[in-house]
Every structure is written in structure tokens, then in C-alpha cells.
Amino acid sequence: MAGFLPILWFILIAVLWTGYLFLEGFDLGVGMHMLVSARSENDRRVMLNTIGPVWDGNEVWLLTAGGATFAAFPFWYASLFSALYIPLIVVLLGLILRAVAIEYRGKGNSQRWVDVWTWCLGLGSFVSAFGIGAGLALTSTGLPLDKNGDLVGGPWAWFNGYAVLGGLAVVGFALVHAADFLALKTEGPVRERAAAFAWPWGILCLLPIALWAIDLTVVSGHPIAWVTLAVGVLALVWWGWEARARKEGLAFLGLGIFLVAGVATIFEAMYPVVLPSTLDRAWDLTVTNASSSTYTLGVMSVVAAFGVPLVLAYQAWTYWVFRGRLRGEAIPPIIAFGPAVATAAAAPDGAAPHGSRGSAE
Amino acid sequence: MHLEALDPVLVARWQFGITTVYHFWMVPLTIGLGPLVAYFQVRWYRSKDPRFYRATKFWGKLYLINFIMGVATGIVQEFQFGLAWAQYSRFVGDVFGAPLAMEALLAFFLESTFLGLWIFGWGRLSPKLHTAALCVAIGGSVLSAYFIIAANSWMQHPVGVALVHGRPQLTSIWAVLSNNTAVWAFLHTVFGSLMVGGMFLLGISWYQLWQRRKDGIDTVGADGRVIAGSNDAIAGRDAADHRLWLGSLRTGAWVAIVAFLIVFVTGDQQGKLMFVQQPMKMAAAEAACDTTTDFSVLSFGAWNAESCHSVHDVITVPGVLSFLANGNFTTPVKGVNQLIPEYQQLYGKYAPDGSLISYVPLMPVTYWGFRVMITLGGMAAFAAAVALWITRKGTVPRSKPLMQLALLGILAPFAANSAGWVFTEMGRQPFVVAPNPTGVKGVFLLTQVANSPSVTAGELVFSLASLGGLYLILMVVEVWLLTKYVRGGVVSAIPELGKRPSDSDEGPGGPKSPDDVLAFAY
DSSP states (O other): OTTHHHHHHHHHHHHHHHHHHHHHHHHHHHHHHHHHTOOSHHHHHHHHHHHTTTHHHHHHHHHHHHHHHHHHOHHHHHHHHHHTHHHHHHHHHHHHHHHHHHHHGGGSSSHHHHHHHHHHHHHHHHHHHHHHHHHHHHHHHOBOBOTTSOBOSOTTTTOSHHHHHHHHHHHHHHHHHHHHHHHHHEESHHHHHHHHIIIIIHHHHHHHHHHHHHHHHHHHOOHHHHHHHHHHHHHHHHHHHHHHTTOHHHHHHHHHHHHHHHHHHHHHHHTTEEEOBSSOGGGOEETTTTOOOHHHHHHHHHHHHHHHHHHHHHHHHHHHHTOSOEEGGGSOOOOOOOOSSTTTTTSOTTOOOOGGGOOOO | OOGGGSOHHHHHHHHHHHHHHHHHHHHHHHHHHHHHHHHHHHHHHHHOOHHHHHHHHHHHHHHHHHHHHHHHHHHHHHHHHHHHOHHHHHHHHHHHHHHHHHIIIIIIHHHHHHHHHHHHOTTTSOHHHHHHHHHHHHHHHHHHHHHHHHHHHHHHSOOSEEEETTEEEESOHHHHHTOHHHHHHHHHHHHHHHHHHHHHHHHHHHHHHHHHHHTTSSEEOTTSOEEOOOOTTSTTOSHHHHHHHHHHHHHHHHHHHHHHHHHHHHHHHHHHHHHHHOHHHHHHHTTOOSSBSOEEEEEEOOTTOOSSTTOEEEEEETTHHHHHHHSSSSSOBOOHHHHHHHHHHHHOSBOTTSOBOOOSOOHHHHHHHHHHHHHHHHHHHHHHHHHHHHGGGSSOOSOHHHHHHHHHTTHHHHHHHHHHHHHHHHTTTTEEEOOOTTSOTTOOEEGGGOSOTTOOHHHHHHHHHHHHHHHHHHHHHHHHHHHHHHHTGGGGTOGGGGOOGGGOOOOTTSSSOTTTSOSOOO
């Protein structure tokens, strides 16, 4: 058991990241598409409401991946997060802006309010996707860490080409995945443009993530990584075929398989290292030296064995409840309202952000 | 400014303090208001009384405006252990990560997924399922609080571990989850949050009733009883509107009072535990410099006092401190001056960097934090009782200052919550993981060695400034939105009520058949 549990948890962390990238992938992509692919306010609201009921539950996959890394591999968590201090702070700022924007965007009084929050939503999604991709790439390719696992070389020592590649990889994947998702979940102009984006632009967007997986496989030479890489390439070809034919459900499935194979390839190529040190390979963090005790991993395994299937079940049910395509005509208008006071007509609506005193005059 | 001259630990502590206190303005309202919204919806589901439908919609809307801020700032919380406190994360990882991961997997998923179902499930789920979805989401919130409190309580009172290679290693997850510190802190926190929810209902409902009186909708008869009216010219101000606000006000007041009683009892239990588990924290909270039985009502000292030299007791009550600690009036409680040598003997005199460890937390902070918490909590409960009496005849007086006082009262339990947390977290210093006097020797960690060695003061100033700046802007936005929705009355949550018959030019069967249009959309 002692040797098996860290491996199990390495796999589980990979599963959690796959879940996150699969589910939040289209949330983040939809956020970006609201800036790049939407032509009207109705388009933007159609897009936003495809993820409206589910995005918050999807985001929890990130928190679970983070929390599980803390619980199962505390040394990995501590080294990676502290080494990537600046990029992760930017990711947090992006996630905060995006979350608040989703909820607040439709609650203001002016077009300007809506526009500002649209930018927060789109840029927040972009920054989060890019930063998370950079972080995942760097944990697979390495950081200049000392013996204690701390970054050496100053606040920017983490930055290199892999950070950019990983960032582009997740941004690109999210854009295509969201295009497939929108094509599958909407009717009308949004569907048309999403499908037109997925094919052919999807090929370009998926290049970075493919490069990342291929690079790691070649460098590591793991035989199983080659197998999953081949599966990924086949899935990609299938996706391209279906996306071109506008078989939206099959394209979505194809890209999903591509993601699973891609993440599997990356994690297999990394194994048994979870975070390499580029200064001295003896300082690499591995599934063995970064993991928690057998008891803790055992406890967490029981929790995960019960929790993960349960979460998958009720989240799947949520998608069932909100199944079907969304049409522009189904979006209700936002009804403006003023203060419920006798002088409502005279009072300038919402002119004074006065705190919670509710000043009526 | 030379950022290198700044102590990274100090900046990291400010950052943790600011982001956590901020996060815990949204959280108690989420935990406190959520069960009340669920209560209204259950009542509506059972009785089909439209008053409860309106209450569910209106308070639910405010709940959601606040909820999202708690979610957004909560991500920072989970990340910043690894970001700014890497040495802490390495030290406690075998124990502390587990409750955090459980929180995400077993509680936060429930909360987020089922709240999404609730927000978009109007008209799509059956009323029964829709009501259940909210209850599950609220249950997720409360469960989430339990895991987080269990993690925090382990930092206050580490249990269930052995020391292996200088690190605590988990030996019993049950010990961590059933830590007596956690059980009392959880109850204290949840009912403290319900006080927030109760006073929120009270203050805002008071404003609505006052507005109705001001606009001449409600009047008071010769017997002092309300005569509820209606005004069709103002959207939503019909006769049912009066019952909505009066019911909400009185519900909120009762919740605040009952919650306060439980907060009082659980706080007393926490205090008694703390005298045993963290004697220095309680001695500092009481400014008890020397062993005594007296409770200080008022003591003065230098604001930055780290020692007892400048503390002057102005008013003390004999025996009460012993009662708080031991349940009798005679057993003396150890003072700061007696505890310092004990701590030095048990946990060492010098920190790893050779400096003398100061075992006394910032006394003015613990002393006043403790008193502000109790005073504001008590004032809120008293105000809630007064509000019940004032509104016994069905409405509020026309006095504007009184209405403003009721709105101001919303802030009291918020501030009490903050003060309590500042007290218990700063009272734990100089430890980030406080030693357990009856636990395994060596399981404690000084805050000054818990930060991330590679993260510089400059990076921390950047993050503190950017997070702090964003938080400040978002606070203004949230309060502005809450104010807008409160002023809109019930129509802000049920826009259909504001539509007069002449407004709707599309009959049923028109191009927008109601079946196709979403009941709610962002």
C-alpha cells in the first residue's frame, strides 16, 4: 500500500485536472468568446447562459485539484504555488473578476456597466486560462528549485518558453472546446459562428497543447505516453472530421477524448516526477518524496472513492436538467426597476452609492 | 520605498489578515442568510402563501449578490497557504490539506452545483425538487464551514498527530474532525453568522416598513395598530408587501436573539477550553498580567503594548475571570507574567534565527477584540428584542433616525464576527500552529518561520496592493448593488410584479410563449 497510494493519488490529481480542464475549459472559453465571437448583446447573453447554471460547480474542480494536491502532495503544492507567486496572483485576480462579472453583469443600470463586466469576464477568463496553463506546463517541465523546493533567481525566475506554450495551450484548447460547446448548446447565429470557429481555426488553437504533449513524450520516452499520445492524435483527427461535418455532439466528444489523452500523456511523461528542479535533478519532487503519509493518503482515498463518483453523478444530472439548445429568443429581457418610493419618477435611479444606509432621499 | 527593508512575514500576515477578514464579511452573510431563504422557500412550498414566495425571491436575490463575492474571495484563501506560506504548508501538509480537500470535494461541490440548480431551476425543476436543491446547497455551506473550522481549530489545538522527522503526521482523522475546539468554534461561528442573517433581515425590513409609512401607504390607527394599505402607483407596494416586511423583520429579530443565546453559551465553552488549551491567549484577552480572579471591564495601556508594564486596570469585577475560566469564583487564572517563563521552558526561549521569542500576543488587539465582539453581539441581540417590542403593533415608527439605526445595526454582528476572528487568530501569535499543552511535544510552528522563503516583500506588496485594491472596488460595487436591490423593494427580485397590465402587449401564444423563455437568465 505504501508504494501504491502515492501513485493512485498522482493519477487522481491528473483526473481532477482533466475534470477541471474539461468542464472549466468551456466556461473560460465561453468567457473569451463573449469578447471575440459575439456580434450582439443577445449573442453574449446566449453564450453566458449556456454556462450560467454550471460554471460555479465546474470551478470547484480547480479548488479540489488544489486542495487534493495540498493533502496528498504538500511539498508539491508548497513549492509550485510559492514558485509561481506572481502568475498565480494574476490568475486569482482573473478568477475573481470573472466570477463577479458573471453574477453582476446583468444587474446594473447602463450599457457601460454591461460593457465593463463583459471585459472583466473575457479578460478574466483569458488570464486565468493562460496562467493555469503556464503553471501546469512548468510543473511538467521544471523550475529552478533549491534543495528545500524554493524558487531560486528572483520573482521572475519561473518564466520561460514553456510557460508561454502552456498558457497558449490552455487558452487555445478552451477557445475550441467552448466553440464546440456553444455549437452544441445553442441555436441560431451563435451556433453558426461557433461551428465556423471550431473548424478550421480550431486546428491552429490546438497546436500549442499538441506541441506540449509531443515535446514531453519525446523527452521522456515513456512507452505508455506514446500510446496515449497516439490515442490523442487519433481523437484529434476524428474531432477535425466531425467538426468539419458539423456533427456537434461527436466533435465535442472527440475533443474531450483528445483532452483526456493529452493530460494522460503529460502526466505519464512526468511520472514519477511531479515537479522537476532544473538546477539539480536530485532535488526533483517526486510522487514518493513529495507525498503525505500512508495514513493520510488512505483517508483521502476513502473520501475520494465516495466523493468523486457522487460529484460526477449530481453534476451529470445538472447537465441533464439544463439539456437542450438555447435560442436567442429564450433570453428574457432585463427589466429595469427604480426605488420603490413615492418619488420614484423624480429620483435619479441608483445615482448614489451610499453604502448600506439605504438613504431614501 | 525600499521594499527589501520590509519584513516579508509582516506583509504576508497583513495580506492574510486583510483577505481573510474581507472574505469573512461575505461568508457569515452567506451562512446566516442562506438558511433563512431556505426557510422561506419551505414555508412557501408548504403553504403556497405568496408572502413566502416574495420573501424567498427578495432575500434570495440579496443572498446571491453576496454569495458570489464569498466564492470569488474564497479561492484566494485556499491558494494563499501555498503562495505565501510554503513552509507552513510543508509543515502541516500531512494534516491540514485533508480537511481542505474534503471541504472542496464533499461540501463546496454540493453548494456550488445545487445553487446553480436553484438559480436557474425556477420553473424547470418541480417546486419540491427546487426547494430541495436550495436546502442541499445551504447544507453544503454549513458542511463547508465545518471542515474549514476543523482545519483552523487544528492550528489552535493540534490533535490526532505524531511527530515524525520533525513534522506532524496524521494518526487519526476522527481526532481532527471531532476536536472539541472545532465543535464549539463551529457552533459559535454558525450561530454568529445567523445573527448576521437575522440583523440583515431586521434592518432592511425596517427600512421597507418605514418607507411604506413615509409614503403614506401604511398608517397607524387610534389603538396604535397598523392599518396596512397599498399604492398601485408604486410597483410592489400592495397589501401583501406589508406582511412580507413585517414577517421578515420579526423572523430576523427572533433569529438574532436565539442565535445570540447560543453564541453566548458556545463562546463560554470556547473560553473555558481556551484557558486550558491556549492560556496565554486568554490571559492577553483579559490583560491579566498577574495571576488573578478578577475580570477587567476596562483597562488602559500603550496601544503597542507587548508587555504588561503599561497596563492599568480601571474597572475590574472580582471573581468573574475565574468563572469564565473554571466555572467558579475562586480558582485563580494564571497571568501573562507567570505564563512567559512556562512557555519559555516548554517551547524554547529563542527562535531559529536567534531572536528572543515574544510569547505575548498584541494585548490591545486581543483585549479589545474580545470586548468589541461581546459588546456588539450583545447590543445586536438587545436591539433585536427592542425591535420586536416596537413592532408588536404591526409596523415601525416614522422616525428616520430610528430607521437609520436599524440599518446601522446590520453592521454590528458583522463587526462582532470580525473582532472575534481577529482576536482568536492574533491571540494565537507568535504561533501559526499553537502548541497543544497535553498533545505531542514539538507540534507547533512559529509564524515567523512559516512564510515562503522565495517570495520577496516586493512580490507580497504587489499582491497585497492588487488584491486589496480590487477588493475595495468590489466592496463598493457589492454594497451599491445591494442598496439598489433593497431600494427597489420586492420588485427588484420579481420584476413581473412591476408590470402593470397595460405594459404587456403580448398575450399568451404570442411570439414569446412563456414556456420557451428562461425563467431567469444572466
